[in-house]
Amino acid sequence: MLEGKGLRIAAVSYDSRETLQHFAEKYRIQIPLLSDRDSAVIRGFGILNTNIAPGLRAHGVPHPVEYLIAPDGLVIRKYFVPNYQHRVTASSVAFREFGVVSEEAPTVTLRSGALTIVLGLSTARAFAGQEISFFAKFALEPGWHVYGAPLPEGCTTTSVMFDGPAIVRQSFDLPPAAPMRVNFLEETVPVYSGSFQGLGSLLLKFPLDAGKIMLAGRVSFQQCSDTVCEPPEAIEFELPLILEPFMVAIRSK
């Protein structure tokens, strides 16, 4: 997915070359797995995990940071979740940086009145503990709007919220809304009209059992025209996600 955008992936750990060779063969991994045996490069990046005492097996591991690096060596962006159990997925990077969505990634279309919403995940498959992305594309018929934030009391902001035990953290961001004078509110409020898109992230719990799960959520909004305002609505949806089995490490000893 990233290759098509002229990017390559490589991974660094403190494992021996032999361990990495076994691991790559077992899981048919084709990206370069680099062996930083004495953690010198990990130290050079300043990301050595200094919490782990000498003598412990994990002494020498890094904090799990991911960097998007330009060919000239400058960091474009970095990704880090401050919990060693969590990682940002390559699919999420491809989606956020380039708008690339895997072909098999699930989407769902919701309709109500003048509004059509297409929701989708950045990927069809993920591992427990990973952070994936989702998008929500909104399209309103001419003359209609929904609300942004902040809003006066009694109005419903447009939002997407997932729930269920598989998600430990989430975010959803919409572009800035345009101010509009609403006569019956006697106020200027932020609104969206036409087509617009929001972007969100979902941090998956760790651990989770492998298999297919349904990620449930709801879109909340209130659609109004210049003359009428519909009551606030919340449409529920579900998107399937396949959780991959945990990759069992090669135990060299």
Add this chain to the structure above:
Amino acid sequence: MANNIPEDLQEKAAIMQEFGRLRAAGQPVPAELQAKHVNATNDRYATGPEAGERIPDFSLPDQEGVLRSVANLSGPNGLLLVFYRSADW
């Protein structure tokens, strides 16, 4: 553990060893120990070079033993470099 190890590392080591012992024995890890383990592992975490900064030059062997650097790892638009804990455990 050796005596010259700072006290806070010894405390963290005790948590990590207990966590590792339960995991190795296939026993459930109590939520409290799990949380302590996450906190001990992530304490004072560091994330290295910021966006716009240059990464340190390096060359490392890949799984085939071929020495690789950013120049020969990168695609025309760049490289996603992933640091992870281990493929060994």
